[in-house]
Amino acid sequence: MDAGTASAGEHVVTTSATTYSYTPGFYAGDRPRIVTSRFEYEDSHTIERFLATDGYVGLKAALAKPAPAVHEDVKAATVLGRGGAGFPAGTKWGLTPPGVFPRYLVVNGDESEPGTYKDRLLMERDPHQLIEGCLIACYAAGLSQCFLYIRGEMAVAQERVAQALNDAYAAGYIGKNILGTDFSLDIVLHWGAGAYVVGEETALIESLEGNRGMPRLKPPYFPAAIGLYGQPTIVNNVETLANLPWLMRHGVEAYTAIGTATSPGTRMMAVSGHVKRPGVFEVINGSTTFRDLIFGEEFAGGMRDGATLKAFVPGGGSAPWFVEDQLDLPLEGRAVGAAGSMVGSGAVMVMDDTTDIPAAALTLTAFYAHESCGKCAPCREGGTWLMRILERIVAGHGTSRDLDQLIQVGQTICPGNFPHASSERLGLTAVPFPYKMTTICFVGPSAYTPVHSALTLFRDEFEARLMKRTFIPVTAVSEPATADSTSLTAASMAGTVHS
Amino acid sequence: MARLSEDNVRIALEIIGRYPRAKSATIPLLHLAQQQDGFVTNEAMAHIGELVGTTSAEVLGTATFYEMFKFEPVGKYLVNICGTMSCALLGAEALMHHAEHTLGIKAGSTTPDGLFTLEHAECQAACTEAPTLQVNYRYRFRVTNETFDQLIDDLRNGRLGDEIPAHGTVAKIRQRIPADRGVGAVAPEDVTEPPAWMPAPQAQGSTS
Known part of the structure; x- marks a missing residue:
């Protein structure tokens, strides 16, 4: 059942922080916990455990207030969106045009950003907390149906959420007249089928409408004004919503007491x-x-x-x-x-320091090039160009023109000064975020980002690659890599450091 | 190998009923078709078009956008090895080479016995457990050459049948909305009033 148990033995660590074999990779530590408070229980995904640990208490607290007051609380607590842009959730809810109904909530559980995983754990380990968050959001903002979009590849998360929804329906927490009030809501589990770009909110809506997941042009209309089925739609990240039950249970002051004024919690x-x-x-x-x-x-x-x-x-x-x-x-x-x-x-x-920077950049650029939906030419063509040129350089076939070519292609996706970090070693000063872009969404610029960062901060490694042809894997092998082509065989790469 | 079975049509109608617009059910129904046949057949796509009120071409258009849908038979076990950054940093490339040797096929192809399809995958959201792989979307973490061989051996000998269903089935649990509890989907054009729990004079103050 639990995908984690199979290799659980490898995750026991000898430090003071707690680790739980059924949540591999999660370490609680001695810190305030808002969204992971139930992770220490093996059965944290069940309704029994949830109800025994303040489950649906936040919902009850919210339902005891008028809906606009709950909305005010979320605004006052400055719950920042956790999907990437960091836009305050309460403000986002307020962007719906007044008097236009129905409005929908779409939960973005299509987590697929390289390096990121938190939504998967929140869905697998505490699905009821997410459901409670959805209920609170819909109550506060007057949203009449909720669609919970889970990434297609997350089989266990889908099972856990489906079970939780079934249990919550049976127990009267979802559906008609929730807890005897006139608050009624359906939460529909929807799942994707493997497309990174669907994590972008307008692409998510397209996908939910049964189309190819290509982003919509915005501005002028953001989903809060014209979204799913042309209606006002709030798209929130899983982690954002998972914060709401705790906020309702403990109040705005307790929430803003953690973290800083601009980034609370x-x-x-x-x-x-x-x-x-x-x-x-x-x-x-x-x-x-x-x-x-x-x-x-x-x-x-x-x-x-x-x-x-x-x-x-x-x-x-x-x-x-x-x-x-x-x-x-x-x-x-x-x-x-x-x-x-x-x-x-x-x-x-x-x-x-063992990392082969051009090869590492290639893994990311290849990801974004592959995930381009093809709607905007600079991303569709440019991403692939960047990948091909990088592949050539990494394979040792690069030419002296290639580095300039990378920048040129990048400029068609992101004209002007591209953000990068400062470096004392190189005497570089920072160029602040964000970038300008010629594409609708961030997938195109993201294909260029690793190239630009790697090239700005480690140009010497690219230049060395143009001069000398070596074959080394992305990371170090235990024996020094040799320059002949046999080092690409599995036998010689078996020594790759694994931990 | 065909249209959706009678049982699956029943499930399909239940799914369609949850959405204000039937077309929204396209992707869930494609998963249903893939679960039935192991891949998505042309007949199933035509059938889905009938069920959701679009053409089979539109269904095909949607289906081909998404990586998980296969249009020809794949192995019973789809082995996806992640090769994005965190996994690449910790030996995904070597693992892929090893997998190709063990299975005797290149990435992107299927073993002659039809048991395994090996694919390069992208970030699987388990980056701290690198290198990772998924077999029919069930995780294996911190995979070594030895645990990979063990996994293949277990799958070959049917020892993981309980955990890992044949390709096509993703989640083994389905959402079921009980008839007496569900609110039911309403087409957006049939709603003009704010929901019952929202205070009626909602015009001033509540938006910013």
């Missing part, structure tokens, strides 16, 4: 790559720094094998890269934006 962060203890952590928003996350004993615990940090991706695959100069930045949208990147979806990918 907590947020889920996944730290992966070349660290001692890759994991998912619920961290205090706004004040926790990247240094804490990567080197803190209660977090990732530093670099593996005593290696040194080369670079890291601070906010999911589409974020420009940082280097050690940016380690002390807090997880705060504005600070990170000014430094040239974004907090994004809460994913840090760490590269140590």
Whole structure:
């Protein structure tokens, strides 16, 4: 049943922080927990456990107030959207045109940003909390139907949410006249079929309408005005909604007491790559720094094998890269934006000094090139160009024109100054986020982002690649890689470091 | 190998009934068709078009956008090895080479016995457990060459039948909305009033 149990034995760690074999990679630590408070229970996904641990108490608290008062609470608490853009949820709900009904809630559970995983855990480990959040949101904003869109590849999350919905319907928490009030709501489980771009809210709506998941042009009309079936539609991320039950139970003051004024509460962060203890952590928003996350004993615990940090991706695959100069930045949208990147979806990918930077950039560019929906030419053509040129360079067939060509192609997707981090080593000053773009959504720019970051911060590695032909895997092998082609065989690569 | 069976039509109608517009059920019904036949057949797409009120061409148009739908038979077990950054940093490339050797096929193809299809996959949202793979969308974490071989051996000998259904079935549990509890979907044009729980004079103050 639980996908995690199969390799659970490998996840026992000998540190003070708690780990649970049924949530591999999750470490609770000694921190306030808003959305992961039930992760310590093996049966956290059942309605019994949920009800025994303050389940649906937040819903009852919300239903005791008039709907606009609940909306005011969410606004006052500044619950930031956790999907990537960081837009306050309460403000988003307020953007629906007055007097236009019906309005819909679409829950974005199509988590597929490279490096990110928090929504999957929230759906697998605490589906009722998400359902409760959906109910509160629909009550507060007057939304008459809720569609819970889960990524197609997440079989276990789909099963857990389906079971939770069935149980909640039977227990009277969803459906007609919830808890005896005149609040009635259907929550419909919908699932995708494998397309990254569907994580973009207008593409999500297209997909939910039964179409190819291609983003809609916006502005002028954002989904809050014209969304699903042409009606006002709120699209919220899973983690955003999972915050609401706690907020309703404990109140605005308790919520804003955690974190900073501009980024209150907590947020889920996944730290992966070349660290001692890759994991998912619920961290205090706004004040926790990247240094804490990567080197803190209660977090990732530093670099593996005593290696040194080369670079890291601070906010999911589409974020420009940082280097050690940016380690002390807090997880705060504005600070990170000014430094040239974004907090994004809460994913840090760490590269140590054994990383082959051009090859690492290629893995991300290939991802975005593959996931382009094909609607905008700069992304459809440009993404593939970037990938092909990078492939050529990584394979050792690059020419001296290729580096300029990469920049040129990138300029057609993102004209002007592209954001990047500052670097003392290179004497670079930061170019702040965001970029200009010639595409509707961020997939095209995201194909260029890793290329631009890698090329700006590690141009020497690309130049070396043009001069000398070597074959090395993305990461270090235990024996030095040899320059002959036999090093590509499985036998010689079996020594790749795994932990 | 054909249109949806009678049982599946019943499930399909139940799913369609949840949406204000029938076409929204296209993707769930494509999954249903794939569950029935292991891949999506032309006949099933035509049938889905009839059920949701579009043409089979429109259904095909939607279906081909999404990675999970297959239009020709694939192995009973679809092995997706993640190759995006976090997994690549921790040896996904080597794992893929090993998998190709073990199964005797290149990525993107199916073993002659029709048991395994091997594919390059993209980020599977388990980045801290790299390298990861999915077999019919069931995770395996921190995969080594040894655990990979063990997995293939287990699948070959039918030891994981309980956990991993044949390709086509994603979630084994379906949502069921009880008739006496469900609100029911209403076409948007049939709604003009605010929902019952919203205060009636909603004009001022509630929007910003």
